[in-house]
Amino acid sequence: MIFTQYYLDCLSQASYLVGDESTGRAVVVDPRRDVAEYLADAEARGLQVVGVVNTHFHADFVSGHLELARATGAWIGYGEGAATDFPVRHLADGERISLGEVTLEVMATPGHTPESISVLVFEHADDDVAYGVLTGDALFIGDVGRPDLLASVGASAEELGRMLYDSVQRKLMGLPDAVRVFPAHGAGSACGKNLSTERQSTIGEQRALNYACQPMTEGEFLAVVTAGQPAAPEYFLYNATLNKQSRDVRAVDAAVPALGVDAVAAALARGARVHDARDVQEFAAGHLRGAVNVPVDGRMAETVGMVFAPDEQIVVIAPEGQEQEVATRFARIGYDHVLGYVADPEAYLLAHQDEVVRASRLSVAEVDAARERHDVQLVDIRNAGEVEAGTVPGARHIPLAELARRARELDPTRPVLVFCAGGWRSSVGASLLRSRGFVDVSDILGGFGAWDRARATVA
DSSP states (O other), rough: OOOEEETTTTEEEEEEEEEETOOOEEESSSSSSOOOHHHHHHHHHTTTEEEEEEESOOSSSOOOHHHHHHOOEEEEEEETOOOOSSSEEEEEEEEEEESSSEEEEEOOSSSTTOEEEEEEEEESOOSSOOOOEEEEBBSSSSSOOOOOTTTTTTSSSHHHHHHHHIIIIIGGGSSSHHHHHHHHBTOOOOOOSSSOOOOEEHHHHHHOOGGGGGSSOOOHHHHHHHOOOOOOOOHHHHHHHHTTTTTOOOTOOOOEEEEOOHHHHHHHHHTTTTEEEEEEHHHHHEETTTOEEETTTSSSHHHHHHHHHHHOOOOEEOOOOOOHHHHHHHHHHHHOEEEESSHHHHHHHTTTTEEOOOEEEEEEEHHHHHHTTTTTTEEEESSSSTTTTOOOOOOOOOOOOHHHHHHGSOOTTTTTEEEEESSSSHHHHHHHHHHHOSSSSEETHHHHHHHHHHHHHHH
């Protein structure tokens, strides 16, 4: 058996290549849209990708099923409840897919979405115990898939929660302890609230350690899995819908061009927005007025989906050598309107000094002084679970995922002070507000963590 896990840190997303060395047949499960790595690995191992399985309609990224099907001729498989605009192989509960000795078995595990499935992987067709189970977003390491995402159109959170209870407590926990667990997401994903940084586990470990896998009633399960969930990014519904459609297929060698001065000027005149993917400190030192800072060194793809709309044209300013990576991350969430990147950012900024501004970032001492002014609007953009542990007194809670649509709750003429946990997200949020016309926006250097440590030192 050939079994490979691929993990994207920027989306906390895992996909899998499962193949049989003797027959050369393989499937890819939950692929991302840039499929070159799967194709290269399959070729290097002498494998032909004959099938692409999606465990559900993903909401946080655009799946690469159409790209892989075009490149290989593979069939596309979904659970029986999936309705799509393109031909699919509907996979029934209990159905077996033979790759040779290596055999897959479909397990219907609805709850995160109605059509969700998990995939048992057997190294040999007659094995009593599966090598592992690809659980999609039904079971994570340390958590389970949330049943309350807006992407789950057609069923209520309560209905999905009951399905998830059965899928987790009866079906997945009914597997032997030795079965390895390979989920579709890890820590940081908004698809759950308590995901581990570990990339694999076992059913036995999850039975012992996962809060949602402990014996409990259906009502207790519903209460515990829906409490304290992070705000879902606005683009989730867009991606879940796009994954059901016959959309444009991204070329394996897709790239965006370098833009000269005239091309940048023309794009901006047409209303294009600037995405500055440089480091937070570099951005603060000088950037184009109206640019939004989502650094490439963090959860860029998911965060881009919080601050830009899918149809907006984008001009990228990126660290040298990372321009195509930035564009690829946009494409991973279906944002296909990146026009190109500024060829020489330093030279461009030097030549357009009248359009260059600095970002205000305040130390804890400066924050305390600012708080004494009653006109300052404090905004905590962390997720709900983070805020439960404490916040700056007087702060309004608006998660970053909701800031774009809730910015109107703030007065753009009054000073705004934004903070997160450590300063990365607050740079994003502050730059978003400035791009919306807010005249005086700062964020806290070191975030709430720095502010809280300063309070503890004083105490």
